[in-house]
Amino acid sequence: MTEVRREAFGQVPREAGGGAVEKFVLKSDSVEVQILSLGCIIAALEVKGRDGAFSDVVLGFDTLEGYTRKHPFFGAVVGRVANRIAKARFAVDGKEYHLFPNDGPNSLHGGARGFDKVLWSPQVLPNGVCFFRLSPDGEEGYPGDLKVWVTYTLSGGELAINYRAQTNKTTPINLTNHAYFNLAGQGSRDIYDHEISIEADCYLPVDDTRIPTGEVAAVQGTGFDLRQPVELGKHLQKFRLDGFDHNFCLQQAQARRLVARARHLPSGRAMEVHTTQPGVQFYTANNLDGSLKGKGAVTYPKHSAFCLETQNWPDAVNKPHFPSALLRPGEEYNHTTWLMFSAM
Ligand SMILES: *[C@@H]1O[C@H](CO)[C@@H](O)[C@H](O)[C@H]1NC(C)=O
Ligand SMILES: *[C@@H]1O[C@H](CO)[C@@H](O)[C@H](O)[C@H]1NC(C)=O
Ligand SMILES: CC(=O)N[C@H]1CO[C@H](CO)[C@@H](O)[C@@H]1O
Numbered sequence: 001m002t003e004v005r006r007e008a009f010g011q012v013p014r015e016a017g018g019g020a021v022e023k024f025v026l027k028s029d030s031v032e033v034q035i036l037s038l039g040c041i042i043a044a045l046e047v048k049g050r051d052g053a054f055s056d057v058v059l060g061f062d063t064l065e066g067y068t069r070k071h072p073f074f075g076a077v078v079g080r081v082a083n084r085i086a087k088a089r090f091a092v093d094g095k096e097y098h099l100f101p102n103d104g105p106n107s108l109h110g111g112a113r114g115f116d117k118v119l120w121s122p123q124v125l126p127n128g129v130c131f132f133r134l135s136p137d138g139e140e141g142y143p144g145d146l147k148v149w150v151t152y153t154l155s156g157g158e159l160a161i162n163y164r165a166q167t168n169k170t171t172p173i174n175l176t177n178h179a180y181f182n183l184a185g186q187g188s189r190d191i192y193d194h195e196i197s198i199e200a201d202c203y204l205p206v207d208d209t210r211i212p213t214g215e216v217a218a219v220q221g222t223g224f225d226l227r228q229p230v231e232l233g234k235h236l237q238k239f240r241l242d243g244f245d246h247n248f249c250l251q252q253a254q255a256r257r258l259v260a261r262a263r264h265l266p267s268g269r270a271m272e273v274h275t276t277q278p279g280v281q282f283y284t285a286n287n288l289d290g291s292l293k294g295k296g297a298v299t300y301p302k303h304s305a306f307c308l309e310t311q312n313w314p315d316a317v318n319k320p321h322f323p324s325a326l327l328r329p330g331e332e333y334n335h336t337t338w339l340m341f342s343a344m
Contacts, residue, residue: 002127002154003027009036010064012119019119021064024129026154031341033152033159038067039116040131040150042075042179044295047157047341050268055185057269059305062295071292072285073178076116077150077163078109080135080142081325082176083247083281083314086211090317092143092170092326099141104209109178111140116178120150128153128160137169144169144329157341165333172325173333174312176277180285180305183264183271187298191284191306192233195263198226198282200248204313211315212322216249224248229261232284232306243286243303247279247314252323256338260308263344274338275310278323283307310337 009023022037032054034044043061046054060074061067067074088101099107109116120131128151135146144167151162163175182188203224204212219225223239224246236243250259256274260282263270273280283306290301316325327333 001028004124004126004128006122006124012038012064012068016068017118021119022122024122024124024152026128026152026159028154028156030157031154031159033154035129035152036067037120037122037131038064039076039118040120040152040177041067041077041116042177043067045159045179047269048343050343055267055269056295057181057183057186059180059182059186059294059300066294072180072287073109073116075177075179077175078178079115079148079175080110080140080146080171080173081107081317082109082174082178082309082311084108084211085172086209086315086318088141090172092172097141097143106209106211114140115148115175125151125153127155142171144171146171146173148175150175159339159341160336161339162336163333165327166331167327168329170326170328172317173327174316174325175333175335176281176309176311177337178307178309180307181262181271182305183262183269184267186295186305187300188304189301190233190303192231192236192303193265194232194306195229195265196226196232196261196282196306197229198248198260198280199258200226200250200280202249204247204249206246210245212247212313212319214319214321226282229263231265243284244282245284245286247281247311249313250275250278250280252278256336259310262306262308268343270342270344272340272342273308273310274340276335277310277312277337279311279313281307281309281311281314283309310335
């Protein structure tokens with residue numbers, strides 16, 4: 001049984017667009033998740049450890065103010081196009097489109113005011129909540145009126161996130177959730193004692209602006225081979241890696257499949273990621289620097305969380321050999337990611 005509760009969370013200041021933000025609390029026997037109507041943000045996610053104790057495993061803020069200030073997309077749905085588009089431009093059917101460059105010369109995570117910074121219209125479901133939004137033609141430079149639905153449903157230890165969209169002009173799209181996890185509990189200093197595995201034979205090397213070079217490289221014999229579980233701290237040391245911020249290429253299939261596992265060894269908290277998407281960005285929070293004050297007044301230093309953002313491959317709009325990122329009128333974008341929590 002999932003219980004769904006709805007509460008007021010705060011008021012967006014007028015200069016940031018205005019409007020009332022609500023919080024939706026989904027609760028099962030083993031998981032309680034709090035989601036905001038601002039950016040469809042997962043603001044808290046309490047899961048059980050081996051000893052039965054609940055811990056909040058996502059980074060974020062106690063109040064709305066934290067989320068309306070600049071922050072690294074904590075828990076938010078990012079779009080229209082998650083990740084980077086090189087030189088903030090792309091062409092569709094021979095017409096060139098220019099996006100707002102908000103990451104050096106590139107467009108990152110949908111632009112200056114992406115899907116993470118806007119209010120969505122909620123609808124309560126028996127076991128979850130569905131958020132809707134119309135992204136108007138030209139928003140952040142993207143073509144077409146785009147209708148988007150993001151639905152969270154909880155059943156037992158499984159949180160499903162479904163993304164659907166329809167457009168009336170061909171547009172690139174790829175939606176993801178940017179939750180930062182620490183299965184030891186948010187506010188824990190690092191993730192070195194987490195075991196991670198990713199079911200990927202290949203990954204995408206990047207240039208110094210973090211755009212994929214176009215090569216699809218085998219993980220075999222490199223630090224990117226995470227097909228067998230590794231303990232993260234030791235693994236980073238062994239391969240002298242400063243951290244991960246890379247797309248791993250998943251088996252090309254539209255069907256649900258297991259793509260990654262994370263486990264916090266001391267507490268036994270574990271998370272499996274299943275998805276219909278072709279890629280997953282594994283990010284070890286390399287850019288967190290301890291300057292943000294999070295929930296319970298903790299700080300978030302470098303490597304204090306990880307993200308597993310299921311998505312299409314970055315810069316796919318400019319790379320013909322990557323999976324297509326275009327949604328055409330009459331088609332429907334429909335992807336789901338499942339997060340399965342357990343204690344072992
Ligand atoms: C897309 O829809 C909007 C409103 O629903 C309409 O104003 C616009 O003309 C449509 N564009 C196309 C290309 O059909
Ligand atoms: C979305 O795709 C799933 C299969 O992955 C399917 O079960 C579901 O019915 C689709 N949703 C819609 C609204 O078409
Ligand atoms: C519009 C659309 O569906 N774009 C791409 C996003 O990622 C999926 C992965 O399954 C691609 O197949 C889509 O073409």
